[in-house]
Amino acid sequence: MKNITIELPHITLAGLSFGSPDKPILLALHGWLDNAASFIPLAQHLADYHILAIEWPGHGHSMHRAAGASYHIADYVFDLHALSHYLESEYGCNKLTILGHSLGGIVASIFAGTFSERVEKLIMIESFGPLAAKPHESVTNLRKSIERSARPKNKKKTIHPSLDSAITARTQAGDFSRDIATLLVERGSLEVDGGYTWRSDSRLRNLSPIRLTEEQVLDFISAITAPILLIIGESGLVFARESFASRKAAVRQIECLHYAGGHHVHMEQPEPIAQAIQHFIN
Numbered sequence: 001m002k003n004i005t006i007e008l009p010h011i012t013l014a015g016l017s018f019g020s021p022d023k024p025i026l027l028a029l030h031g032w033l034d035n036a037a038s039f040i041p042l043a044q045h046l047a048d049y050h051i052l053a054i055e056w057p058g059h060g061h062s063m064h065r066a067a068g069a070s071y072h073i074a075d076y077v078f079d080l081h082a083l084s085h086y087l088e089s090e091y092g093c094n095k096l097t098i099l100g101h102s103l104g105g106i107v108a109s110i111f112a113g114t115f116s117e118r119v120e121k122l123i124m125i126e127s128f129g130p131l132a133a134k135p136h137e138s139v140t141n142l143r144k145s146i147e148r149s150a151r152p153k154n155k156k157k158t159i160h161p162s163l164d165s166a167i168t169a170r171t172q173a174g175d176f177s178r179d180i181a182t183l184l185v186e187r188g189s190l191e192v193d194g195g196y197t198w199r200s201d202s203r204l205r206n207l208s209p210i211r212l213t214e215e216q217v218l219d220f221i222s223a224i225t226a227p228i229l230l231i232i233g234e235s236g237l238v239f240a241r242e243s244f245a246s247r248k249a250a251v252r253q254i255e256c257l258h259y260a261g262g263h264h265v266h267m268e269q270p271e272p273i274a275q276a277i278q279h280f281i282n
Contacts, residue, residue, distance in 0.1 A: 001040070003061070006054065008082045014061035018043035018051040025093050026281075028053040029080070029104025031126075031263075033200055035060030037187040038101060041267045045274030049281075054083060056103070058201030060187055071204055073130060076107040077114065084111075084118050095120040097281060101266060102237070106130050113223035123229045123277055125266050126236045128247055129221045133211035145209035157202065161195040175235070175262035183267070214243055222250040229280040230256045231273060233265030255280065 006013045016036040026049040028039045036053035037060075043051050055062040057079060058071055065071065087093045097120050100108035105127025112119040133141060160166040166189050170181040189196045212220075228251055248254060257276055261268035 001043070004052070006083065006086060008079070008086060010082065011057055011065070011079070012063045013054055013057070013079075013083070015052060015054040016040075018053070019047060019049055021050050021091075023048060023050040024281075025049070025087065025091055025096070026051045027083075027087070027096050027098045029098065029100040029108055030055065030059070031102030031104055033059070033188075033204060034101070034184055035188045035199075037183045038264065038267060039099075040183055041270035042274050042277075045271050046278065048278065052087075058204050060199060064201040065203070071201070071206065072208065072210070073107065073110065076103070077110050080107055080111045081115060084115070094118065097121045097123075099123040099125070099277065100127060101125040102127050102263065109224065110220050112226055113220035116223055116225040119224070119226040121229070121281060122224065122226045123231070123280065125231045125273075126233055126263050128230055128244065129217045130212050132214040132217050132243065135213055138210070141207070141211055142209050145207040149203075149206050153202075155202075157197045159192060159195045159197050160189075163189065163196050166196045166198075174264070176264045176267065180264055180267045214246075217243075218247065218250050221247060224251055227280075228254040229277065230254060231265065231276070232256065232258050233261040233263055233268075234258055235261065236263040236265055 002017045004015050004017045006015070026046065028051055030036060030038045030053065036055050039051065039053040056076060058064045084096060087096065095118060098108045098112070100123070102125070105124035106129065108122060109124060109127070109129045112122050160169060163185065167178060167181050167185045170185050171178050174181060188199050190199045259265050259269045259273060266273050
């Protein structure tokens with residue numbers, strides 16, 4: 001496992017790499033407020049790949065966006081597009097196999113529909129396209145987002161007196177074990193005067209100003225040409241349950257697997273999920 005830094009034209013990203021560079025690349029994209037350490041358990045069982053676990057802007061050790069910039073879903077798709085060109089120039093990889101958890105899967109699904117020629121295979125964990133909103137919710141969503149973003153930024157990040165305290169807080173905020181929380185917190189925290197605080201950009205918690213409608217979501221995912229593996233935790237996040245059937249019908253080739261576990265099921269069940277991923281890729 002190695003720390004990596006990637007200089008894109010508009011921002012510097014960090015992350016972790018696993019495996020030998022002469023192996024096929026597997027691009028791993030983490031979820032909201034997580035970091036590259038979320039793929040450590042899986043990587044231990046995927047030795048046949050060179051896994052590049054990239055941290056989104058504002059997460060982990062990656063740069064935060066500039067003042068006045070945003071973390072809209074389209075901004076992440078722009079990041080992934082730039083990253084795909086970087087991987088093509090550095091590794092000669094012009095078609096990617098992407099593994100995305102939660103936010104990572106959402107961004108990857110939009111990218112795979114928009115730039116289908118750049119995606120070989122798509123693996124999504126606890127994610128099947130973006131969250132959708134009703135058309136009549138647009139005005140309310142935009143107003144709430146702008147008003148919240150415009151509030152004075154005088155709230156400071158919580159400082160935990162110890163790393164153990166931060167791990168406890170992360171465990172209480174999630175649906176996973178202390179071991180999983182430890183992996184995420186050790187990489188996602190920063191030592192400061194008085195203890196530890198979070199590395200992530202506070203602006204990540206801002207509300208999305210514009211959400212896609214279900215019709216727009218279907219337009220993106222129906223344009224995906226790559227085979228899809230969808231992995232779902234049986235007690236995970238309830239995402240798009242009411243639209244699951246229509247989304248599944250919209251894609252060309254999809255395999256759905258269910259495992260005991262929550263939203264971070266890939267950290268809870270790394271070995272069987274790694275086996276499924278390897279079988280799917282091969």
